[in-house]
Amino acid sequence: MQTARTTEQWRELDAAHHLHPFTDPHSLNQQGARVITRGEGIHLWDSEGHKIIDGMAGLWCVNIGYGRKDLPEVARRQMEDLAYYNTFFKTTHPAVVELSHLLSEVAPEGFRHIFYTNSGSESVDTMMRMVRHFWAVQGKPEKKVLIGRWNGYHGSTIGGASLGGMTYMHEQGDLPIPGIEHVEQPWWYKYGKDMTPEEFGLAAARWVEDKILEVGPERVAAFVGEPIQGAGGVIIPPSTYWPEVERICRKYDVLLVADEVICGFGRTGEWFGQQTMGFHPDIFTTAKGLSSGYLPIGAVFVGDRVANVLVAGGDFNHGFTYSGHPVAAAVAHANVKALRDEGIVDRVKNETGPYMQERWRATFGNFDHVDDVRGVGLIQGFTLVRNKATHELFPEWGTAGTMCRDIFFENNLIMRACGDHIVAAPPLVITKAEIDEMLGVAGRCLERFEKVVREKGMAG
Numbered sequence: 001m002q003t004a005r006t007t008e009q010w011r012e013l014d015a016a017h018h019l020h021p022f023t024d025p026h027s028l029n030q031q032g033a034r035v036i037t038r039g040e041g042i043h044l045w046d047s048e049g050h051k052i053i054d055g056m057a058g059l060w061c062v063n064i065g066y067g068r069k070d071l072p073e074v075a076r077r078q079m080e081d082l083a084y085y086n087t088f089f090k091t092t093h094p095a096v097v098e099l100s101h102l103l104s105e106v107a108p109e110g111f112r113h114i115f116y117t118n119s120g121s122e123s124v125d126t127m128m129r130m131v132r133h134f135w136a137v138q139g140k141p142e143k144k145v146l147i148g149r150w151n152g153y154h155g156s157t158i159g160g161a162s163l164g165g166m167t168y169m170h171e172q173g174d175l176p177i178p179g180i181e182h183v184e185q186p187w188w189y190k191y192g193k194d195m196t197p198e199e200f201g202l203a204a205a206r207w208v209e210d211k212i213l214e215v216g217p218e219r220v221a222a223f224v225g226e227p228i229q230g231a232g233g234v235i236i237p238p239s240t241y242w243p244e245v246e247r248i249c250r251k252y253d254v255l256l257v258a259d260e261v262i263c264g265f266g267r268t269g270e271w272f273g274q275q276t277m278g279f280h281p282d283i284f285t286t287a288k289g290l291s292s293g294y295l296p297i298g299a300v301f302v303g304d305r306v307a308n309v310l311v312a313g314g315d316f317n318h319g320f321t322y323s324g325h326p327v328a329a330a331v332a333h334a335n336v337k338a339l340r341d342e343g344i345v346d347r348v349k350n351e352t353g354p355y356m357q358e359r360w361r362a363t364f365g366n367f368d369h370v371d372d373v374r375g376v377g378l379i380q381g382f383t384l385v386r387n388k389a390t391h392e393l394f395p396e397w398g399t400a401g402t403m404c405r406d407i408f409f410e411n412n413l414i415m416r417a418c419g420d421h422i423v424a425a426p427p428l429v430i431t432k433a434e435i436d437e438m439l440g441v442a443g444r445c446l447e448r449f450e451k452v453v454r455e456k457g458m459a460g
């Protein structure tokens, strides 16, 4: 929406009336929010005409890039035909049928059923109710504990925030709710450096087993994890972790759930992160890349084992007014079809993903305060450290990260700080030349960052 206001007016009205998510209103309003007005490909423009490289694809979601002309056309036609109808009472509509059919085609084998939501958080809450229902209809209502991980992110609703392991979120609103347990994250750099990554992967999986035994397998409904932790700072588990977690879940008959809200729809070079990390969940949750953020929609993919029980299990008393919303479904369908038919996911796997990983390591590998340079596909990170030789982190977790993130932002590059992890997840349509451009800017920002670290005497 382009209204005839100045940037100052937008900032003033924003400060007066808009409460931002995950934001301290006071400090934001002192600075004034940056007003973003337009997007095209991997670029955004602000109201002052700056062209910005969006290294985060919005919030890890604009997989197909900004400014597509076909998606608004699909939305316009669907709104004209049928702007809204529900799917609660023995009705359906072509948009949701076509999307479900297409999603069953791109999903890993054994995922034929989809439940729709409007967001990742709703997908997670839906999954939580679904796994408990799954056990209850089989006469095991006490099998209801969900195990998540510290520093995992599963959204901001009461269920999702409880299952997630962000303690600063638990501190507000009396979370977590009962029936949630957490185990430590498979972060080798912090917890496993005295082992090989492969040994550590098995050790971290054993934390899951220990927790299942502590709670009692007869009480554990599911283990839930992101294939790669996104908001936690792009924590990529060692290759041994997920297959071992899967073995453990099977051993104790605990459902295995992947939260694919970030990893899904091509981010890691495969359609889903479970394929990259080599495991087979019973259920997985999605949102973000499903519509590339063009409209809000989420989907829970239900594997055959769970679907068979649900189909035979009577009413599942759950759903949203906008579950399978026709316009969102039509846009998601066009988005997923384009990701597939234009070879965008394939390109991440075979071309731009490998190129990004090579350039990412070459760009950041030699800085004094950058370590654990990592990534796969088009999701990557590194950690800012006080002393690389001794693997010492900065004493105040997050300060260096914010400093670094702000330098990027001042230079019209968006990358994100998760504590002192710096992460990037650009639109999947990024070209090799654009990767060079993005990392050229990022490298110069890091030089500047290290200069500030030295000047402030933060170096170890």
Ligand SMILES: *Cc1c(COP(=O)(O)O)cnc(C)c1O
Residues within 6 Å of the ligand: 118, 119, 120, 121, 122, 124, 153, 154, 155, 156, 226, 230, 231, 259, 260, 261, 262, 287, 288
């Ligand atoms: C973003 C995210 C969510 C929450 O999605 P919303 O659409 O913000 O509700 C859940 N899980 C993961 C892994 C996410 O990254």
